Amino acid sequence: MKRIPLVKMVHINKAFPGVKANQDINFRVYPGEIHALLGENGAGKSTLMSILAGLYQPDSGFIEVKDKAVRFHSPRSALSQGIGMVYQHFRLIPNFTVAENIVLGAPDAAFLLHKQDIEQEISALSDQFGLEVDPAAIVGQLSLGEQQRVEIIKMLYRGCEVLIMDEPTTVLTPREVKELFKIMRRMSDQGKAIILITHKLHEVMEIADYVTVLRRGKVVGEDRIENLNEKTLTNMMVAHEIEYSQVDRAKPSGKLVLKLQDVQVPGDQDYMAVRNVNLALHAGEIVAIAGVAGNGQKELVETIAGLRFPSRGTISLDGEEIQTLPVKERLRRGICMIPEDRIGMGLVPNLSVMDNAILRNYNHETMNSGFLLNYKKISTYTWKLVQDYNIYLSSIHHPVNYLSGGNLQKLLLAREIDQNPRVLIASYPVRGLDVMAAESVYQILLQEREKGTAILLVLEDLDDIFRIADRVAIMYEGQIEEVLEVNQTDIDEIGALMLGADKIGVRYVETQAN
């Protein structure tokens, strides 16, 4: 018997200003299949699936569902054909309950909301697929893993046959990922087709039945998982092999640059976010701060940059106390920061690349002619940054929010490093970036280290710490108990310390969610 694909996308094209996101793409999914759509950021995965979900209209090409041609004008028409998408940024209403979010917009719903009936239906679905969730809970108070389950139930409630999951594991803890994969397997066993959008190879190897690889908007390969391995997939994704750069720890670090002594910083609510922190940063070394997010890393970093002020303790740069100085003065003395929130805090999304490039030094004499900005000089300067740091863009006049995450980060790094910082602080510098982009960010940081800059990184991935950092400071509940030489420790030790366990590993302190 010939298998009929649930969904067939044929010759799909879609362009956005300055980028051809999808070019002549063919794609099909069968019932009961977990189909991985693999590619780097900006390869066109999300665009393709947004077309399938009815969110975007293709410029050309067509879609067939069970061998019948369909046209999707909106997510509603896609849903009516049984295609639902779980977006990377959840489409949930935080102050609604789980049940309200799930029944919202359901096509055959009764006019009145029958709370009990709805909650029963939801429980039935939860049981069928192993999706545990409390229908009466307020969504905004759930963990991200739970919110994702709500999104999945929402789609199942509408009778979806095809479930598109856009980078579902980015927001999950390792345990939640395992849980999710179990649920996905269970759904596919019951005949649902699941499309997994991802750039993580090990996920594909673990869960997928079939893989389609996209690169720069085109399909560059597809096959059953049995015929593939991580190496062949990498080659398809990036077209050439990657050599991961590694920090050279043999080189001794230089003299003391930044010193924090007994620093205490109040948080946004009634608690001390940073407590009695002592930390020393030397020229030409990379110190990583490891810790579960929300343990005071953000506050600590912002205090060094001058966005917050300590209630106690001293921060000294080259022996001079700076803890009371304003941001601008600290910048002048060479403290630069790459914030966690690139596009909100680091760059101004709707301003052009050019405007963003000079946000730091617009008032410098090299950028203006007297009172006025000199756009000729600015444009030359911007192009220099773009070339020096390999930033891919079509025009320096476009708003920066057209750039991909990797290029945004490179632009931000370029701007800050061009100030010749003494101290460079970066929070989660590779978060959300694909392998290639992350690699180039790390190369830039390593070059800075060579130049003798003292670098402080807030990192979440322990593997990254072992690749790039000289020393690692573990932060837990606002305190830094240990600063370890990276080559004298291992992942297990750091992992345990991050959870507040004692160094010896015998006495475990209660782990706390907040």
Next chain:
Amino acid sequence: MGSSAVIALLAAAIVAGTSILYAALGELITERSGILNLGVEGMMLVGAVLGFIFTSNTGNHWYGLLAAMVGGALMALIHAFISITLRGNQVVSGLALTMFGTGISGFLGKSYQGMPIVDPFRPVVIPFLGDIPVLGPIFFRHDVLVYISLLLAFVLWYILFRTHWGLSIRAVGENPAAADAVGINVSRVRYLCTILGGILAGLGGAYISLAYAPSWQENMTAGRGWIAVALVIFALWNPLRGILGSYLFGGIEALTFRLQTAGISISSFFLAMLPYLLTILVLVLVTIRLRQEAGAPAALGVAYDREER
């Protein structure tokens, strides 16, 4: 003040607050869907003048009321088109409509200025209920529009919080992307809510010229539209709290009116200002206290563009 005077004052408060209640209920629904309409004042004025003109010429206040609702709806349609379809600036559009409404109502009503109305809405005593001591005179001896406005507040509350329509409206106002993803037509919901808001603003205006102060004066809404906008915040976007706020304003207005006629030697201009001042003050104080409970619809005033990246 004797007890009969208090009763009379409370009854007057309800009548004085009704036009604001209509307008505030309309604005509330509009804002729940994520559209900010600052044209309420203009829409009320257009409603007031059209209500008066049509009642004068037909001799039937229901035609006047209908004309006022159509006028409000048409102005709201302009606002909806600019804010939803063109994704224009909602503040600018609303302010422009208020100026437009002020101008056109003055122009249309020129020859009706000071004319007595033919067929105003008159109080109706509800049998039995109207005879209850104290409560009867306060609540059950008003014109029919007062009853309708109260009923409307309850109906809107029920729709907002107990039905799928309400769920969709609130979802669109909180997170249009989420609503869109589950197949709700964001534009349609917003259009309908904005137009309903315009209809109710027109009605609120007509209440002034046909029932509260049956006549036409240029600019006769005297800022009630703005009070209505402020009141929505005080009401925390809940129709039932809207009743309270409207009657509060009505009460202060009725009180100052009484003080004036009692011959108290305070400047009448100062007294006329009091309702606005006190209402805003109460709104601010109450809102500060309640802010934590529930905020504005998260997407209020933000246009929705599905393909925005």
